[in-house]
Amino acid sequence: MAPFVERTLDELDPAARVIIAFDNSDVIDVVEPQPILEALLDEHRALRWEGGVAFFGMEDILVAGRNPDISSDIEPAYAGMGSRDALIPLHSHGSSHTAYRKLLDPLLAPKAVAYLEPHIRDLADSLIDAFVDRGQVEFHDEFAVPIAATIFLQLFGLPVTDMEFLNSTKDEILKNGGDTPEARAKLSVEAGDRLRAYLNDKLEERALESEPRDDLIGRFSTFAVDGRSLDRDEILRIMHLFTIAGLDTVTASLTCIVGWFARHPNELERVVLHPEVLPAAIEELMRFENPVLTSGGRMATADTEVNGIPVKAGDLVTQCWTTANLDPEVFPDPLTVDFDRSGNRHIAFASGWHRCLGSHLARLELRTAIDQLHRRTPSYTITPGETPQYHHAGVRAATYLPLSFPA
Numbered sequence: 001m002a003p004f005v006e007r008t009l010d011e012l013d014p015a016a017r018v019i020i021a022f023d024n025s026d027v028i029d030v031v032e033p034q035p036i037l038e039a040l041l042d043e044h045r046a047l048r049w050e051g052g053v054a055f056f057g058m059e060d061i062l063v064a065g066r067n068p069d070i071s072s073d074i075e076p077a078y079a080g081m082g083s084r085d086a087l088i089p090l091h092s093h094g095s096s097h098t099a100y101r102k103l104l105d106p107l108l109a110p111k112a113v114a115y116l117e118p119h120i121r122d123l124a125d126s127l128i129d130a131f132v133d134r135g136q137v138e139f140h141d142e143f144a145v146p147i148a149a150t151i152f153l154q155l156f157g158l159p160v161t162d163m164e165f166l167n168s169t170k171d172e173i174l175k176n177g178g179d180t181p182e183a184r185a186k187l188s189v190e191a192g193d194r195l196r197a198y199l200n201d202k203l204e205e206r207a208l209e210s211e212p213r214d215d216l217i218g219r220f221s222t223f224a225v226d227g228r229s230l231d232r233d234e235i236l237r238i239m240h241l242f243t244i245a246g247l248d249t250v251t252a253s254l255t256c257i258v259g260w261f262a263r264h265p266n267e268l269e270r271v272v273l274h275p276e277v278l279p280a281a282i283e284e285l286m287r288f289e290n291p292v293l294t295s296g297g298r299m300a301t302a303d304t305e306v307n308g309i310p311v312k313a314g315d316l317v318t319q320c321w322t323t324a325n326l327d328p329e330v331f332p333d334p335l336t337v338d339f340d341r342s343g344n345r346h347i348a349f350a351s352g353w354h355r356c357l358g359s360h361l362a363r364l365e366l367r368t369a370i371d372q373l374h375r376r377t378p379s380y381t382i383t384p385g386e387t388p389q390y391h392h393a394g395v396r397a398a399t400y401l402p403l404s405f406p407a
Contacts, residue, residue, distance in 0.1 A: 004309055005044045012049060016040055018392070019294055020054040020318045022080075022181050029391050031263075034288065034326060034335055041323040046309050052300075052316030053309065058324040058347070060307050065295075065352025068094065069304040070317050072354060077297040079185035080394070082173035082192025087241040088234060090354065097353060099225050104238070107216060110360045116151065117368050123147055124372035132376055135407030136383060140399055144254040147369055152246035155361075156239075157215030158202065169195050170247045175393035192240070199239045203232060216242070245358060249292060250365050252397035256289035257282060257370065259390075259398040260337070262382050267339070272378040275371055281339045282366050287325045287346035288337050291396045295319040295350065321347050380405040 009021055015036050017023035028036055045057040055061050064070055071093040073086055081087055089100040106112060127147055131137040149163050158166070172191035178184030202217070212218035220235045230238075261268040271278045300315045311317060325346045326334040349356035356362070380403045382388060389400035 003045045004047070006048045009049055009051070012047075013040065013043070016047070016054070019320055020049065020316075021051065022184075024177075024179065024181075024184070026391075028396070029389075031259075031388060031390060033390075033392075033396075037293075037320075037323050038326045038335060040320070041326060046306075052314075052318070053306075053311050054318040054320060055306065055309075056320045056323040058327040058330045060309065061319045061321065061324045061347070062351055064306045064317060064319055065350070065354070067304060067306060067311075069300055069302045070298050070311070071301050072295075072298050074297050074299040074316075076185070079189050080296060081241065081244055082188045082195060083237070083240055084189060084192070085237065088237045089357070090241050100238075101353075101357070103223050103225065104357055107219060108358050108361050110364075113155075113361045113364055116155070116361075117364060119154075120147070120151060120365055120368040121372050123150055124369045125376070128373065128376045133407055136402065136404050139258055139401040139403050140251070140255050140397070143369075143373070144251045144258075144401075148250035148254065148365065149247050151365060152250075155216060156242060156246060157213055157217040158243075162198075165198070166195075166243060167247055169198075170244055173244060174248065174395070175391070195243065196236060196240060199236055199243070200232075203235065203239075248395050249356075249358075250362050252291040252395045253286065253289075253362065253366055254369060255398035255401050256291050256396065257285045257366065258373070258380075258403075259382075259388055259401050260285055260289060262380055262401075262403055264337075265379070265381065267337070268374075268379070270339070272374045275374070277339055278371055278374075279363075279367055280341075280344070282363070282370070283344050283346065284337055284339050284341055286348040287331065287341075287344060289396075290322040290325050290346075290348045292348070292350070292394070293320065293322040293392065293396060295321065295354070296394070319351075321350060377403075377405040 014025055014027040018025050018028055041056045046053060046055045046060055055064050073091045073093045077091060078084065078086060086092065089097050089104060092100055124147055127143050131142055137143060145167065149167060150160055153160050153163060169191050173188045176184055176187040178187050212221050220230060220238055223230045271281050295318060298317045300311045300313050300317055302313050304311045325348060328334050349359040383402040383404040386402040388398050391397060391399045
């Protein structure tokens with residue numbers, strides 16, 4: 001790959017414009033975008049355009065992710081998440097980010113979420129019960145959305161009966177279809193205002209209760225940062241971020257992984273017959289499918305460099321996690337899915353200080369839900385005559401995934 005190139009926005013490949021300039025294009029809304037993404041990495045390890053610098057190779061992204069002069073506290077990124085202010089901990093930086101992560105990380109550590117496994121399995125069973133006798137299912141709407149949303153809402157402490165409102169509001173924030181970045185940001189923030197009002201109402205209800213509930217929101221209310229309790233605004237900014245992330249990324253990951261299995265019957269048969277392979281299969285498919293393509297907007301707060309590549313104060317800095325996961329210097333034969341791949345150090349859950357807070361919960365949900373699906377429907381394919389539909393709006397998902405299996 002070329003080490004570093006300079007391009008204007010007009011000169012960028014259409015896929016590069018989607019990734020680094022948030023172009024509203026369907027160029028990567030295909031079943032297998034990996035060859036398109038690999039071509040970006042082949043063309044350049046990094047590039048400069050008039051908006052800033054984008055990194056595509058693994059080594060540079062790992063270094064950029066730990067550079068203290070590259071901050072996620074950037075106002076355009078707030079709007080992309082439907083917020084008028086910085087979300088916690090995503091848009092915090094430096095010592096404040098460290099303090100928030102010190103509080104939040106233990107809540108979603110492996111031991112803290114392990115007790116959910118039987119509940120996830122039971123919930124998967126109840127959803128499968130509703131379609132198993134039909135021999136068909138539209139996997140996104142009938143399984144991936146409700147299982148991820150139900151687990152999150154119950155863990156978080158929001159009513160499951162509000163799932164439809166919360167999912168539709170989340171979609172209006174992330175996938176509103178505005179024609180320009182400015183229009184999308186405006187619609188996103190308007191939807192975010194509705195979400196914030198809803199969340200504030202829930203906090204008002206809890207303020208009238210004598211004791212905090214045993215859920216994540218209840219724990220936020222008892223937290224202390226540097227010896228002080230979190231205030232209402234901080235709790236709302238945490239809740240806003242958790243709601244967006246909790247309702248979107250596990251759903252997307254489930255559809256990408258199950259969609260891949262549905263197109264590869266030999267590999268599906270292998271994990272069904274040997275379920276002990278499933279955890280490694282999920283890691284490899286997260287590397288290959290990588291639903292969250294990039295870091296989103298980050299900004300250089302001072303002149304700096306990444307492995308000799310100059311980054312100027314004020315540059316927008318993009319880290320393309322999905323191309324890093326296709327980097328042949330790290331993953332031999334990266335376009336081949338290999339469940340036996342050794343040392344699979346993918347960054348589908350990001351890297352550096354902003355590594356995904358919910359990665360352990362996500363892995364537990366993916367492993368348990370897919371295992372239960374395979375116990376109940378061990379042989380499934382894309383429904384004949386149907387075509388899955390994939391869409392990328394910050395997160396890539398199979399938004400229409402029709403499956404068939406022996407009833």
